[in-house]
Amino acid sequence: MKQRSPTLGTESNLASFEGLPQGKSANQRYTVEQRAIDESRPMKVVIIGSGISGILSCIRLKQRIPNVDLCIYEKNADLGGTWFENRYPGCACDIPAHTYQASFEPNKEWSSFYAKAPEIHAYWKKVAQKYGCMDFIKFRRQVSEAVWDQGTFKWQLKVKNLQDSSMLTDDCDVLIQATGTLNNWRWPSIPGLHKFKGKLMHSASWDESYDYKQKIVAVIGNGSSGIQIVPAMLPDVPHIDHYIRSPTWISPPFAHGEIDKRDGTDNLHFSTEEINHFKADHASYQVFHVEQELQSVHGISLVDHPIQAQAQDAFVQNMKRRLAKKAELIDALMPAFPPACRRLTPGPGYLEALTDEKVDIITSEIVRVDETGIITADGQHRPIDLLVCATGFDTSFAPRIPVKGRGGMTLTERWKEMPETYLSIATDGFPNYFISLGPNAGLGEGNLLAVIEKSIDYFTACIQKMQRDNICAMSARPQAVKQFRNYCDDYFRNTVFNSNCRSWYKGGTENGRVTALWPGMVMLFCSSLHAMKALAHPRWEDFEYEYVSDNAVGWLGDGWTENEKRNAVNVDYLDDDQVDFPPICSPTLDRAGLRVRVQARSKLQCGEVTRQCMRPADVKQGFRCQMLFFTEKQSGDNAQKREKKRRKKETQSLDES
Structure with missing residues (x-):
């Protein structure tokens, strides 16, 4: 019978380990x-x-x-999961691509600041293949x-x-x-939805074989997928009815500070020269990396924090500026709740698409769907060819x-x-x-x-x-x-x-x-x-x-190690990768016998004297610090020269005497 270990963290539980080994009975013999x-x-x-x-x-x-x-x-x-399943028009990552990758497999060849779904899927497939x-x-x-x-x-x-x-x-x-x-994903609960005789699709189950060009389209939902679908489909269709249940904040692009350094927010693609520069100069790539901007400001999510108020004002001005062509939309689209209550959605091109004459914004509640279109609470019936439900997931x-x-x-x-x-x-x-x-x-x-x-x-x-x-x-x-x-x-x-x-x-x-x-x-x-x-x-x-065993310390095994049983090397604990080397204080000798003079960036306490110190890794990678190396051989040669000079001087003294 297997024994559950005591729950750790209390005196009574810790006391239960007294008199080890523990088992079915304190007096029962345990078999190793x-x-x-x-x-x-x-x-x-x-x-x-x-x-x-x-x-x-x-x-x-x-x-x-x-x-x-x-x-x-x-x-x-x-x-690929999400990036295999989601194939709707405009599907992309809405955070910078250079933060949407494995830490150990940086991709310096992203084609765009916000990578599209096929490129993201291809990246992760390559990673899976590379690492077996x-x-x-x-x-x-x-x-x-x-x-x-x-x-x-x-x-x-x-x-x-x-x-x-x-x-x-x-x-x-x-x-x-x-x-x-x-x-x-799930269909929205709309009466008559599946009676519609046109094309019905969910954003998470897109039919790529369907040609939506020149179709009258309705898009329900203004979440992350809806705000990407509308601007992506707009150039190829004569009209879009966009149904919005509630307003949402459309924020500036994440890490927009880096984008603003470029020619403008529409310039989101990396040139061949930029990609080659990233590949050739890793330090430059690290400087470009937008992690710092994403991780650097605290407070926007806290009630009554000054940054929350500043952010809300910035978002209001951003939305007003981008909706200027149809100022009547501002009141309908501006939320009453503070930014970040819902997931922020940057949606490059979305607000601009809403000001297009081919797009109607409909905030009236959907009552039902019939065979040819959508009926809303204001009594309107709007015929359509394609109904897109960008209505999210369970x-x-x-x-x-x-x-x-x-x-x-x-x-x-x-x-x-x-x-x-x-x-x-x-x-x-x-x-x-x-x-x-x-x-x-x-x-x-x-x-x-x-x-x-x-x-x-x-x-x-x-x-x-x-x-x-x-x-x-x-x-x-x-x-x-x-x-x-x-x-x-x-x-x-x-x-x-x-x-x-x-x-x-x-x-x-x-x-x-x-x-x-x-x-x-x-x-x-x-x-x-x-x-x-x-x-x-x-x-x-x-x-x-x-x-597994009746004894909680059965992990001790039979008293042997694997190396001992295989008659293998038993002193691997002395290997460099097994030894925890402390910081080296200069001037001293590193473990390779190299005398090091270090101009380090920090001071550590070495004995009773504060000295300039460095890590062994810095000794190994001399480019990180300014160092002068003197090998043992060089030191030995110098000692021999000094001894030879001393003897010569002694001989000269004897001759003079």
Whole structure:
């Protein structure tokens, strides 16, 4: 029978470790496991989804988890997730492309400041191929159910082959949900919608075979996709009816400071000369990188903060300027709620498109759809050829499939009242189950990729701990989940996100709890900097554990290491990459015997004297500091010369005497 470890963090729990080893009985003999202390226990990990989170999870698991059996189930025919599925006209990333990439795989060849969906998809496919992910992905396979088996301490999976509708079963030690947040699109609840005999499409399920040119078009929705679709379709159609339920802030482009240095906001493409310059001069590329601008201003999301007022005034002036051709639209489009209550949408070209004579803005409520068009509350019937629903996704965070944890409870039931997690990556009652971009992981805007990478680092460290410590089940403590939920509630109380606006941040409600955003702010969005700090070092005391053996220290193995068993080198702890070298104080000798004179940028305390110091890495990379090198051989040659000179002088003295 496997033993659950004591919950860490209290005196009574810590006291339960007294008199180790622990087991079925303190007096019962324990049988040592025949395994080396550093022998990696085989682990099978299944990832659901091969979007960005799935690809990055695969890369890090391959890199950091030895003896891992890895499988990725993907329902689509190709990887990419959002960037494979969303193909509507104008689909693009609305944050700078140079922040929407893996930290270890910078792309200096983005064609545009805001990359289009096909280019983003191509980038991530290239990354997956380069780092060997393709061999692990099973396409057109949809996980239809996941059930935790407390008897085997494994997840039991049912998987549907979408090519022939056959079913298969699988199991795994660890299950990673990498399907993202906004992946379950839905039709709007409009009477008669499916009676429409023209072409009906959702932005998240675009039919690329349909030729919309010269068609009368209706676009419902002014969220992120709607504001991209309208200006993209406008040049090719005679008329667009744009239905807006509620106003929204159209902000200046994110990182617009860098754009303003160019010829104007319409000049968003990089020239061949610029791309070649980035490729040839990495330092220049780093200077161009817009992270600093995205991460540098605090306060816009805080109620009554001066920056909030300044931002609102700037947004008002921006929208008035861009709507000047149709000033009558300003009142209809200007929100009453403060900026950032809903996700800010920059929408290059959107406001300008609304002033075009071919576009009508309709704010009257849609009553129903008939076979030929849309009827609104003002009694108008507007005939159309194409009806585009840019109406978003299911924002409940509930997984699309039954995920059953301990006791058979589904995650949907667990989150019925509200979705809650521990640091957005795990929840109580669901062992060995990790979530990428779970509840309270969102940033609104900003560098979401950095947070995804840190989340993956976090649960990769959890899997490493399970291997190292011989753990068969690991789950967040209920108290830790509750405390994180309470922290989020209290944090958001004094932010603009609690204002009266309908937002997916609050599950599509006006006054609900904020369940989509990370609790920490910078500039226009929740802080990726704060989230990265929070996820940098796992707090093991916030988890509960169950062990493979009856002894919680069974991870000690049989007293051997793998190298000893293989008669391999046993002093690898002396290798440079294993030794933690402290900063070097100058003048001194580095470990290669080089005498170094350093003009460093900082001072450290070396003994009782404050000296100029540097890190060993700086010694190795001499271009970072001004240094003079004297090798031991040179020092020896100089000593020989000095000795020779001394003897010659002594001889001369003797001769003179």
